[in-house]
Amino acid sequence: MPILIKMRTSILGVTFFGMLLAISNSQAQTIFACEPEWAALTRVLLPQARLHVATHARQDPHHIEARPALIAQLRAADAAICTGASLESGWLPTLQQRAGNPRVQNGAPGLFFTASTVKLMDARPGAGGNPFAGDIHEEGNPHLHADPRRLLEVARAWNQRLQELFPAQQAAIAQRYEVFQTQWQARILLWEKRAAPLQGAKVAAQHGSFAYLWNWLGMQQIADLEPKPGLAPTPGHLQQLLEQLRTKPPAAIVITSYQDARAARWLSQQLENRALLLQLPATVNDPETPDALGRWFEQLIDALSTR
Amino acid sequence: MNKPSFLLAAMLSSIFSAQAQQVGSAEQWQFGAVLDATSTSRALELGTRDKGLQLGHSDLTASGPLGRHLQAQISAVVATHEGKLEKSFEEAWLETRTLPLGLSARIGRFASQIGYLNQQHPHADDFVERPLLYRAFLGSHWNDDGLRLNLTLPTKFYWMVGAEAFRGHKLVAHADPAVSGAGAFTVATKIGGDLNRSHSWQVGLSYLKNRRIAALEEDHEEHMDHEHEEDEHEHSHAHGAQFGGKQMWLIDGTWKWAPDGNNQNQQVRLTVEAARVTGINRFATSGQKHEALSLSAVWRFQPAWEVGARFDRLRVAIPHEDHFHAGRLNEQALMLAWKPSHRQSLRLQLSRQHGAVGFEQAARRSVALQYVLAFGAHGAHTY
Numbered sequence: 001m002p003i004l005i006k007m008r009t010s011i012l013g014v015t016f017f018g019m020l021l022a023i024s025n026s027q028a029q030t031i032f033a034c035e036p037e038w039a040a041l042t043r044v045l046l047p048q049a050r051l052h053v054a055t056h057a058r059q060d061p062h063h064i065e066a067r068p069a070l071i072a073q074l075r076a077a078d079a080a081i082c083t084g085a086s087l088e089s090g091w092l093p094t095l096q097q098r099a100g101n102p103r104v105q106n107g108a109p110g111l112f113f114t115a116s117t118v119k120l121m122d123a124r125p126g127a128g129g130n131p132f133a134g135d136i137h138e139e140g141n142p143h144l145h146a147d148p149r150r151l152l153e154v155a156r157a158w159n160q161r162l163q164e165l166f167p168a169q170q171a172a173i174a175q176r177y178e179v180f181q182t183q184w185q186a187r188i189l190l191w192e193k194r195a196a197p198l199q200g201a202k203v204a205a206q207h208g209s210f211a212y213l214w215n216w217l218g219m220q221q222i223a224d225l226e227p228k229p230g231l232a233p234t235p236g237h238l239q240q241l242l243e244q245l246r247t248k249p250p251a252a253i254v255i256t257s258y259q260d261a262r263a264a265r266w267l268s269q270q271l272e273n274r275a276l277l278l279q280l281p282a283t284v285n286d287p288e289t290p291d292a293l294g295r296w297f298e299q300l301i302d303a304l305s306t307r
Numbered sequence: 308m309n310k311p312s313f314l315l316a317a318m319l320s321s322i323f324s325a326q327a328q329q330v331g332s333a334e335q336w337q338f339g340a341v342l343d344a345t346s347t348s349r350a351l352e353l354g355t356r357d358k359g360l361q362l363g364h365s366d367l368t369a370s371g372p373l374g375r376h377l378q379a380q381i382s383a384v385v386a387t388h389e390g391k392l393e394k395s396f397e398e399a400w401l402e403t404r405t406l407p408l409g410l411s412a413r414i415g416r417f418a419s420q421i422g423y424l425n426q427q428h429p430h431a432d433d434f435v436e437r438p439l440l441y442r443a444f445l446g447s448h449w450n451d452d453g454l455r456l457n458l459t460l461p462t463k464f465y466w467m468v469g470a471e472a473f474r475g476h477k478l479v480a481h482a483d484p485a486v487s488g489a490g491a492f493t494v495a496t497k498i499g500g501d502l503n504r505s506h507s508w509q510v511g512l513s514y515l516k517n518r519r520i521a522a523l524e525e526d527h528e529e530h531m532d533h534e535h536e537e538d539e540h541e542h543s544h545a546h547g548a549q550f551g552g553k554q555m556w557l558i559d560g561t562w563k564w565a566p567d568g569n570n571q572n573q574q575v576r577l578t579v580e581a582a583r584v585t586g587i588n589r590f591a592t593s594g595q596k597h598e599a600l601s602l603s604a605v606w607r608f609q610p611a612w613e614v615g616a617r618f619d620r621l622r623v624a625i626p627h628e629d630h631f632h633a634g635r636l637n638e639q640a641l642m643l644a645w646k647p648s649h650r651q652s653l654r655l656q657l658s659r660q661h662g663a664v665g666f667e668q669a670a671r672r673s674v675a676l677q678y679v680l681a682f683g684a685h686g687a688h689t690y
Contacts, residue, residue: 059569129682
């Protein structure tokens, strides 16, 4: 009999332990990421988290509908990671207001803006008021994730914030960050070596989506297909670019996967295909896969290096 | 008027202190202005735009945080109406941001959340005039002084339930009857989600209970003699709802499509709204009701170009002493909009009203050209 009781208690114990595991599993942190690159970074530091990614590489992150599905996702979030610098100003405030989730309101520790952790390029204070000047981000260019060095700074700050938010996992997060940091620095050196021939290369691009990449690799964007930041290319502006570029075509015309390729294709044809037309993802394609960020940088460097 | 102006003073004084504290953080007060200039060939029946060049719903808006727990917004509107420049505070509210359990509360003057369009600022509309439903039953855009409590449920899809209490002045077309306290109550729920990357949807159901109509009835009895003078006066700038009742039910549905959810280059938006108003007055039987239906479709076919069509239907029971006359009106609108950026839009709209019974001013055809320009910060858009 005592054996039976013992067995029973041990069975009970196992079930209880199992339930505890189930609870702690169901209490895995839910993180809302405005852009896929931040989801990929969160995956590195907090692999077991439940991730809601608001946008993907085929969407323009400036122009997202504040859809009901996104409100529900933000409602469920323990923390949110977004770019800031007005990138999400057309939709995130509506999500925050409708979600009624105090954890991710402005000023709450659960809301992390990556742009606030690095120095942005091309800040233009006071220039945002003119309605005819296009979509100017006074704080600076928000597409900072295309610079792996800045990405590492973001990783450090996000790792600290995550440790504060989830103290039970402090050590594990810190350890994952250390591993990531060491490997990432080594890879930056490798990438820089591989991309050395690209130094000084001139490109035309649509929008400032890759401005940080050009800056990192020592490349130069000599023309923008957009007449004003955020505005679609117009025939008049393209004609002007053609005149400018005809004698000295850029090495490549680079657009993102979410942009309409027609303007870039027209320009490339008019330049008699002397400039390589590249349509590249402006962020990671699938943030849930391992090493999404590293593979994205490799893809960019590979594409730019084929000439 | 006392409550909003007090609130306004309190908010203005806090803005500057809040501004000082917020420097350097991601969150600051934002200021913006919107200009709407519209030229119309002929005024529409139940319309808000007069013939000729007019200043439409143009506003000056300030919004931002009051500490960590509150969000505030003030919006002053100017518009020309029958040759006169009219000014008003359209919004002046405070909203909580840190209540638990998905709750949020709002106090002040704001637009009711019933229906799909009512909460949207008119300058963000896809058409020059609101649907007949809004013009007939809600004074085009119903904003009022009141309170709101909303709950966003912790479901996988979006589910919101909310209730509001308002003074309800704008819901009656005639002289304001004496009702103490809140004159109108609403209950609304919205559900929505994504079907896949390209398709999203939302449906809503709202109910409005209007106490002012009943009061208007009694008032009507007592002041029969004055009624005509007041009527004339009120009609010259009636902003209130033209057709009211004790209860109103509203259903709305929206479906949006964009390839891969990337609405920058292409998008289709479909919206349907239907309303039924009952309890028109004490002579009304259950058969007497007002009904309206609106169906709109807009297609962004190029990054800067949109084309859209809207079909409106209105059926009302027009009270006449102790009986009713049937009123009918149909309206169709076709629009083409050029939006070189989201701060500017130029819209050409053709409207047609037909099948009018009981509406003498129905315009057979009307052409409108509208230009909207936004300065400074423009608030985030709703779905």
